[in-house]
Amino acid sequence: MIRTPMTEVFGIQHPIMLAGMNWISSPRLVAAVCNAGGLGTLAIAQYSPEDTRKQIRQIREMTDKPFMVNQPLYRGWAKENIQAAIEEKVPFINYSLGKPWFIDQVHAYGGKVVGTIAIARHAARAAELGCDALIVTGHEAAAHGADATSLVLTPFVTSMVKIPVIAAGGFYDGRGLAAALSLGAAGISMGTRFILTQESPVHDNFKQLCLKATEQDTIYSSAFDGMPGRALKTPLAEKIAQGDSFSLLRAIPNALEIKKILKQNWGQFLGTAWKMMSGEGGDFVQMARLANGTMRHQKAIYDGDTKEGFMFAGQVTGPIRDLPPVKTLIDRIMAEAEATLRKTGALAAS
Ligand SMILES: Cc1cc2nc3c(=O)[nH]c(=O)nc-3n(C[C@H](O)[C@H](O)[C@H](O)COP(=O)(O)O)c2cc1C
Structure with missing residues (x-):
């Protein structure tokens, strides 16, 4: 048993979190992590508000444990x-890529707000704003990050803020959890590792590609969806990163597909587009990349289409070699972390 500020603040058994991942962190996976003693996070960026409610209610049918939702704030429907x-009244709300306006509202019903950051100065700001905990994402991570790796960013941020810090990016086993705790973190968040589990909804074609990949087989580029992010290296991902496959024309049907998925009427759709274009860093090309990237991501994850789809994945895809059930994975990580901490403690005692 490892008790940390993360297990205390969130009222969970183990300091392990399922990262919010678009299309992937779905109710079944969230409930599996919660029921295994971790903190499950539902990604809601791809849902309409009605579907967000439905997914939250589905989780509540599968677990009575606390859980979190994740929403990147730069999306126009956030x-x-x-x-x-x-x-x-979701117990914990996790935001990324934006500034939260809702902290008091969440605190009013007894909920907690968790900010995701990849730059140290943003961590200090999020703590000042009133966040209850932070997820700190290193460069190794799948999807969006910044330049500093977890080894540099985690201890830097934990010495800057007083709230619990959850380290993300590059974690997949008990040694990583022990290392994160040694760096001052209160626990870890994992994305790629949970993609490679029995309960993950990712198509087997992409699970198998990840299992075969080495630690060198990811690409970091802003061509995937308009923001710097890390994806699994495939022939299509290489083409996208080189700019060969960018098409403004393709963005139109893709944007219309997203309108359908989000169940938006024309007014809502145009309002969303306007909000995103007028936001920080928003422009037409960025929007087109987001539309193309979103649909290509879905093609990979749900259809297993390796020719038309790409998937975000972290460098840990290299060492991961199995597809365990979530509970087996979490129990294994905890046993390995405890053994590692005992071994490390013995070094200091001798
Ligand atoms: C397919 C995929 C989709 C993701 N979508 C989101 C998202 O919607 N919101 C978010 O904050 N992070 C998202 N992430 C990033 C993860 O939350 C997390 O930071 C990352 O997976 C951690 O790195 P790791 O894969 O090395 O564990 C996504 C990651 C992946 C692999």
Whole structure:
């Protein structure tokens, strides 16, 4: 048993979190992590507010444990989704890529807000704003990050803020958990490792590609969806990163597909597009990349289409070699972390 500020603040058994991952961190996977003693996070960026509510209710049918939702705030429909989560009184709300306006509302019903950051000065700001905990994402991570690796960023941020810090990016086993605790973190968040489990909804074609990949087989580029992010190296991912496959024309049907998925009317759709274009760093090319990237991501994850789809993945895809059930994985990580900490402690005692 390892008790940390993360297990205390979130009322969970183990300091292990399922990262919010678009299309992947779905109710079944969230509930599996919660029921195994970890903290499950539902990604809601790809849902309409009604679907966000449905998914939250589905989780509540599968577990009575606390869970979290994750929403990147730069998406034009973030406000409505966050509002739906607040009305559902989700215990923990995790945001990324933006500034939270809802901290007091969440605190008012006894909930907690968790900020995701990849730059140290953003961590200090999030703590000042009133966040209850932080997820700190290193460069090794799948999807969006910045330049500093977990080894540099984690101890830097833990010495800057007083709230619990959850280290993300590059974690997949008990040695990593022990290392994160040694760096001052209160626990770890894992994305790629949970993609490679029995309960993950990712198509087997991409699970098998990840299992075969080495630690060198990811690409970091802003061509995937308009923001710097890390994806599994495939022939299509290489083409996208080189700029060979970018098409403004393809963005139109893809944007219309997203409108359908989000169940938006034309007013909502155009309002969303306007909000995103006028936001920080938003422009037409970035929006086109996001539309193309979103649909290509879905093709990989749900259809297993290796020719038309790409998938975000972290460098840990290299060492991961199996597809265990979630509970087996979490129990294994905890046993290995305890053994590692005992071994490390013995070094200091001798
Ligand atoms: C397919 C995929 C989708 C992701 N979508 C989101 C998202 O919607 N919101 C978010 O904050 N992070 C997202 N992430 C990043 C993860 O939350 C997390 O930071 C990352 O997976 C941690 O690195 P690791 O894969 O090395 O464990 C995504 C990651 C992947 C692999």
